[in-house]
Amino acid sequence: MSAVLEVSGLVKRFGGLVATDHVTLDVQAGEIHALIGPNGAGKSTLINQLSGEIAPDAGTIRLLGRDVTHEPAHARVRLGLGRTFQVTSLLDECTVSESVALAVQAHAGGNLKLWDRAANRTPVRTRTEALLAGTALEPRAAMRAADLSHGERKQLELVMALALEPKLMLLDEPMAGLGHVESGEMIEVLRGLRARAGVLLVEHDMDAVFALADRISVLVYGQIVASGSVEEIRENPEVRAAYLGGEDELC
Amino acid sequence: MILIIEQILNGLQYGVMLFLLAAGLTLIFGIMGVINLAHGSLYMVGAYAGTWFAALTGSFWLGLPAALIAAALAGAALELLVIRRLYHRSHLDQVLATFAIILIANESITLLFGRQPVFTLLPEAFSGSVELLPGLFYPAYRLLIIVAGLLVALGLSLLITRTRIGMLVRAGATNREMVRVMGVDIRMLYTAVFGLGALLAGLAGYLTGPISAVQVGMGEHILLPAFVVVVIGGTGSIRGAFVAGITLGVIDTCLRAFLPDLLNLMMPVAQADALGLGISSMGIYLLMAIVLLIRPKGLFPVGAT
Amino acid sequence: MRQPVAILLALVVLAVLPTLAAWAGSPATVPLATRILIYGIAAASLNFALGYGGMISFGHAAFFGIGGYVVAILFTHWFNEAPIFGLIPGTNQLLITLPLAIVVSGLFAAAIGALSLRTGGVQFIMITLAFAQMLFFLFVSLKAYGGEDGLSMRRPDAFLGLNLRDRPTMYYLTLVITVLFFAGLRRLVRSSFGTVLDGIRQNERRMEALGIATYRHKLFAFILSGMGVGMAGALMANAMRYVSPDMMHWSRSGELMIMVILGGTGTLLGPLYGAAALLLLETWLAGWTEHWSLGEGLVLLAVVMFSRGGLIALLRRRT
Ligand SMILES: Nc1ncnc2c1ncn2[C@@H]1O[C@H](COP(=O)(O)OP(=O)(O)OP(=O)(O)O)[C@@H](O)[C@H]1O
Ligand SMILES: [Mg+2]
Numbered sequence: 001m002s003a004v005l006e007v008s009g010l011v012k013r014f015g016g017l018v019a020t021d022h023v024t025l026d027v028q029a030g031e032i033h034a035l036i037g038p039n040g041a042g043k044s045t046l047i048n049q050l051s052g053e054i055a056p057d058a059g060t061i062r063l064l065g066r067d068v069t070h071e072p073a074h075a076r077v078r079l080g081l082g083r084t085f086q087v088t089s090l091l092d093e094c095t096v097s098e099s100v101a102l103a104v105q106a107h108a109g110g111n112l113k114l115w116d117r118a119a120n121r122t123p124v125r126t127r128t129e130a131l132l133a134g135t136a137l138e139p140r141a142a143m144r145a146a147d148l149s150h151g152e153r154k155q156l157e158l159v160m161a162l163a164l165e166p167k168l169m170l171l172d173e174p175m176a177g178l179g180h181v182e183s184g185e186m187i188e189v190l191r192g193l194r195a196r197a198g199v200l201l202v203e204h205d206m207d208a209v210f211a212l213a214d215r216i217s218v219l220v221y222g223q224i225v226a227s228g229s230v231e232e233i234r235e236n237p238e239v240r241a242a243y244l245g246g247e248d249e250l251c
Numbered sequence: 252m253i254l255i256i257e258q259i260l261n262g263l264q265y266g267v268m269l270f271l272l273a274a275g276l277t278l279i280f281g282i283m284g285v286i287n288l289a290h291g292s293l294y295m296v297g298a299y300a301g302t303w304f305a306a307l308t309g310s311f312w313l314g315l316p317a318a319l320i321a322a323a324l325a326g327a328a329l330e331l332l333v334i335r336r337l338y339h340r341s342h343l344d345q346v347l348a349t350f351a352i353i354l355i356a357n358e359s360i361t362l363l364f365g366r367q368p369v370f371t372l373l374p375e376a377f378s379g380s381v382e383l384l385p386g387l388f389y390p391a392y393r394l395l396i397i398v399a400g401l402l403v404a405l406g407l408s409l410l411i412t413r414t415r416i417g418m419l420v421r422a423g424a425t426n427r428e429m430v431r432v433m434g435v436d437i438r439m440l441y442t443a444v445f446g447l448g449a450l451l452a453g454l455a456g457y458l459t460g461p462i463s464a465v466q467v468g469m470g471e472h473i474l475l476p477a478f479v480v481v482v483i484g485g486t487g488s489i490r491g492a493f494v495a496g497i498t499l500g501v502i503d504t505c506l507r508a509f510l511p512d513l514l515n516l517m518m519p520v521a522q523a524d525a526l527g528l529g530i531s532s533m534g535i536y537l538l539m540a541i542v543l544l545i546r547p548k549g550l551f552p553v554g555a556t
Numbered sequence: 557m558r559q560p561v562a563i564l565l566a567l568v569v570l571a572v573l574p575t576l577a578a579w580a581g582s583p584a585t586v587p588l589a590t591r592i593l594i595y596g597i598a599a600a601s602l603n604f605a606l607g608y609g610g611m612i613s614f615g616h617a618a619f620f621g622i623g624g625y626v627v628a629i630l631f632t633h634w635f636n637e638a639p640i641f642g643l644i645p646g647t648n649q650l651l652i653t654l655p656l657a658i659v660v661s662g663l664f665a666a667a668i669g670a671l672s673l674r675t676g677g678v679q680f681i682m683i684t685l686a687f688a689q690m691l692f693f694l695f696v697s698l699k700a701y702g703g704e705d706g707l708s709m710r711r712p713d714a715f716l717g718l719n720l721r722d723r724p725t726m727y728y729l730t731l732v733i734t735v736l737f738f739a740g741l742r743r744l745v746r747s748s749f750g751t752v753l754d755g756i757r758q759n760e761r762r763m764e765a766l767g768i769a770t771y772r773h774k775l776f777a778f779i780l781s782g783m784g785v786g787m788a789g790a791l792m793a794n795a796m797r798y799v800s801p802d803m804m805h806w807s808r809s810g811e812l813m814i815m816v817i818l819g820g821t822g823t824l825l826g827p828l829y830g831a832a833a834l835l836l837l838e839t840w841l842a843g844w845t846e847h848w849s850l851g852e853g854l855v856l857l858a859v860v861m862f863s864r865g866g867l868i869a870l871l872r873r874r875t
Binding site: 280286333336341342343344346347348350351352353354355357358359361362471475478479482486521522525526527528529530532533536537539540543544547548549 | 606612614671674675676677678679681682683685686687689690693694696697698699703806807810813814817821847849850852853854856857860861
């Protein structure tokens with residue numbers, strides 16, 4: 001296996017608060033690496049540094065072996081990073097198929113073409129249809145993103161990220177707010193993802209984490225306090241004490 | 252040397268004027284999120300109303316309350332009728348609606364008072380000069396403006412830091428939602444802040460009367476520099492408005508006073524005058540561009556959003 | 557009515573307008589229509605940045621002035637047979653001056669945009685205004701080119717032996733350019749770039765996450781927009797045979813924004829309607845009272861406060 005993401009010694013401070021405290025972790029190709037931790041532990045802050053939205057104060061980030069610590073967000077995407085947002089961030093005026101088509105087009109390139117017809121780009125259209133085919137979004141293709149349900153919005157984000165054919169996926173709570181059935185579907189989708197990309201999965205839903213993860217790291221107050229296989233984390237007394245408590249679910 | 256001190260004092264006086272306008276603008280923007288291009292119109296309304304009443308009664312001091320009342324009333328009307336509907340609109344709508352107000356205000360004043368500039372009479376007691384340093388005579392009235400401006404600045408800073416209203420204002424500038432959540436009657440706060448801004452604008456307008464002509468369009472002349480002050484100081488920051496206002500006032504005045512002479516060392520008079528004037532008019536805008544490029548939120552940024 | 561039919565009809569009316577005007581004995585109509593078309597181009601160009609790209613520029617009049625001054629300055633140097641800096645000869649050939657005006661405005665837009673786009677929100681509005689003011693005062697102080705008084709052109713530029721001094725001829729030239737311009741703009745809006753720009757306007761963060769270098773794309777749109785306004789300025793210089801710093805005044809930028817809003821932001825033809833509405837309103841009010849800007853202010857205020865989506869939305873609702 002090869003590492004698609006290597007993070008070492010990452011630090012981020014917000015004033016006095018150390019939101020990311022010397023975090024070192026990696027994600028291998030074909031692996032789902034789950035990152036869990038209580039609210040405010042700094043999970044989203046970490047994801048946003050990995051994606052390039054926030055600049056870290058110290059440490060390095062390597063993507064597919066390349067140092068991208070100082071690269072802007074879009075350059076990292078070009079290298080093979082895809083992400084979803086904890087609070088969905090979509091193009092509300094676009095329909096589902098327009099949104100996906102835009103993602104496909106962004107990935108295919110030619111975004112500075114002034115004289116073509118975007119709607120007539122056949123490769124883009126075919127790929128868009130292929131991406132939507134068989135998903136729960138297919139019947140919603142002509143609906144505006146703003147009018148979708150919460151679960152559908154989460155799914156659309158995922159499809160848009162997949163359109164970029166990423167080698168590394170950063171998923172910030174893809175299950176949050178989903179109903180039981182939707183969660184089940186999402187778990188299946190994510191399982192299928194493993195073959196295509198390495199995944200860093202931030203998730204509060206422990207059932208999903210235990211079902212999917214190859215490895216789990218636990219983040220508390222910005223620090224990785226434990227890291228290991230599902231079994232190791234399940235049994236780790238520190239983790240249990242720290243916050244698994246008696247319950248299965250946290251937050 | 253005396254010349255330089257004199258120009259610095261002139262700059263201080265202009266800076267104080269800029270501050271009086273910028274203080275209102277920055278509060279209105281910081282708290283309500285409204286870009287109010289019509290602020291200059293309130294300045295003009297104050298100047299005209301005060302001057303008119305002073306001429307009627309023959310007393311500069313009676314003109315002052317008239318200016319304040321007129322500006323405050325105009326401000327209240329503006330807030331109730333227009334601004335109130337703009338809080339949740341885009342900046343674009345705000346810019347255009349208040350731009351329309353400028354057209355309306357200018358033309359209404361023209362209808363009432365004509366296009367000829369009018370002059371406010373100087374108060375008797377302040378018509379002379381004061382010898383500040385040996386050989387440095389400075390008009391007493393200009394000193395009055397500087398002192399009045401500094402007192403207002405002091406009063407405002409006390410208001411902002413020491414009172415409940417001020418606390419709300421500060422909270423509102425950092426986090427609008429929070430004030431709303433705190434259950435404060437936000438409308439009252441908005442109207443109060445807008446009225447205060449209008450009052451300051453009216454004061455500035457009237458005080459400037461005896462120095463420069465009171466005429467239609469005077470508001471726009473000072474509006475853009477005042478906006479530059481707001482942006483450089485950091486939107487929502489009274490302290491920023493004060494520092495930037497005084498600094499810009501001095502820089503602008505000194506550029507205008509000395510640049511043509513400096514250029515004259517290198518080129519003929521006529522050209523030097525034109526170029527000097529052009530460059531000094533550009534000065535504050537250039538300064539703003541530079542500040543924004545280094546600090547995109549201005550010198551004293553207030554909280555986020 | 558179907559849209560293509562309506563547009564065809566409008567084109568026919570525009571094509572016979574000079575004849576109609578001559579027949580109705582109203583010679584002022586033709587130059588007014590020319591001005592409307594030119595402002596329509598300028599407003600639509602601004603709308604490309606403002607409505608399609610979400611960049612609220614308060615300084616686009618600068619490009620209008622730059623375009624105009626390029627034409628007038630080249631003409632003056634040609635007329636006086638005095639090369640610029642003793643090097644570059646002036647010219648009165650529209651086929652040279654018009655493209656040059658577009659390129660020079662594009663360069664200015666590149667410089668101004670590159671700096672301004674590093675900020676956002678109210679700071680962006682103000683910094684674009686600041687740059688326009690700087691150019692305004694620069695031209696005020698350039699005594700060699702007339703300073704405050706501006707620069708007159710003895711004749712319009714030469715173009716294929718046409719007499720552009722003849723008002724209908726100038727009108728027809730403008731009309732042809734306008735039609736080509738809007739056809740091109742329509743194509744641009746629907747291109748791959750146009751689609752990406754629309755995405756950036758809606759959600760810049762999302763587009764970054766799709767791998768789009770948003771700054772670069774916005775800058776590109778800003779430059780194209782400036783070029784369009786510059787072209788309009790060059791046409792205006794020819795139509796009026798006069799340029800002045802007034803073309804760059806901040807209230808001119810405001811007027812262009814008004815035209816966009818009046819017609820409908822982010823619509824193709826809206827700004828053209830907006831330009832027509834504003835100029836017709838001005839002309840009508842001015843013929844009626846000297847205090848016409850009072851009426852203009854009231855109408856504008858009402859439009860901003862009570863209509864959403866401008867004239868275009870109004871028309872759509874009716875049909
Ligand atoms: N821009 C910011 N400025 C200051 N503090 C911030 C900022 N962003 C996050 N924080 C703080 O950093 C800490 C980590 O926040 P973060 O959103 O990363 O947590 P999280 O683990 O994603 O929590 P959740 O499970 O609720 O999503 C929190 O205490 C938060 O308040
Ligand atoms: Mg989070």
